[in-house]
Amino acid sequence: MNVLLVEDDADIGSFLIRGLKADGFDVTVVDRADKALGAAKEINPCAVLLDMVLPDGSGLDVCRSLREYGHTGPILFLSAKDEVSDRADGLMAGADDYIVKPFQFDELVARLRAHLLHRSVGMDERTRLIAGRLILDLETRQAHFGTVHIKLTQREAELLALLMHSANHPVSRSDIFDRLWATQGGVSLNVVDVYVGYLRGKFTDITRVGGPSIGTVRGRGFMLNMAGNSALSR
Template sequence: MAQGLVLVVEDEPAIAELVRLYLSRDGFGVTCCGDGESALAAVRRDRPVAVVLDIRLPGIDGTEVCRRMRAADDWTPVLFLTAADDEVDRIVGLELGADDYVTKPFSPRELVARLRAVLRRTAGPQAAHRVYRVGPVTVDTERHRVTAGDADVRLTTTEFDLLAHLMARPGRVFTREELLAAVWGYAAQAGTRTVDVHVAQVRAKLGAASPIRTVRGVGYAAEVAP
């Protein structure tokens, strides 16, 4: 049974076909395109459940595609494909609201697993309704809503899950490796820099209300500032 349509944006036909094949085997519908303009048109036309997006594209690159999607209030999950040495581009992509990334060369099975992890987060928690409060910040898991005082704060799915995980255990210090496993669903070798970038994004959106504290040499905790 089909599990939704995934848009694959990749200008190398062999890679696009490999990704299409593995996603199709896993039950996804797949449509492919090879440039940024076509990608934006396909997102609007086809309403995919997720986008697998190469950063290096002809014309409009992947980061600009992601930026335009988020500017249009389109929060479709985005998983970037990047070259191993493109750390700056990866970080920029995450800052623009991408949910995860896979570096080339990659295992197609890992890509499918990462995509499924992103979609599980997008589908929301399966546990009972929870409301977490730390200081002026409230996280409502059922409504997928974050407020800072009286103001609503718009977070990506990954940012939301990261904040909720920290606020569910206020004062508990989590290592970056623990956060990768709990929120992203994969092992530490994937790169703890991802955690730092997402924490920075959550802090920027919450401003002075942010309850996230850095514990040097350890990781992060959510707690009211003394």
């Protein structure tokens, strides 16, 4: 799997190359915005790690260009800019994730692999998200597991879709907030816990028949556990 790294800091670039190669990835590095799209066309990377600020332009423009070109793999911003507005701009430009520097390498790889796993979650006719036997109909906002059906609100369906994309991997409160509420003023981080509670309540019947459960991974966030009931804290 070839990762395209767009990073002009030589020390960070060397650190990431060593770590990613040790973790089984091939790495192609460019240090300027004007080289990124050409490199992506040449190697067709499985994912792109993208600095926000580059010597000759903005990572936001690079991200938009990659999406316009047709790159469908994960794009993860790596940036020292840590304002909520910066994260929102990155996600709105088409990125899958936004990781603030300095970061722990293990967390970066975990997020990268989780996003790559997302791509293996099936879409049926672009209206249904499928993870194992769990099906989320994005048009009717109904979730199905066998003969059990639950009706969701729009925001609950969006939250479930996010957890399904990260099935068996925890998603932090801040990541959920950034993806679903960052652009909505006057909302605190606690809204994530509230909606996870709503979704858990509706998931009771699905979990009872052996379907997935929504657990809390202490210190890491929330996870859709495809094995059903588990020892995860509630």
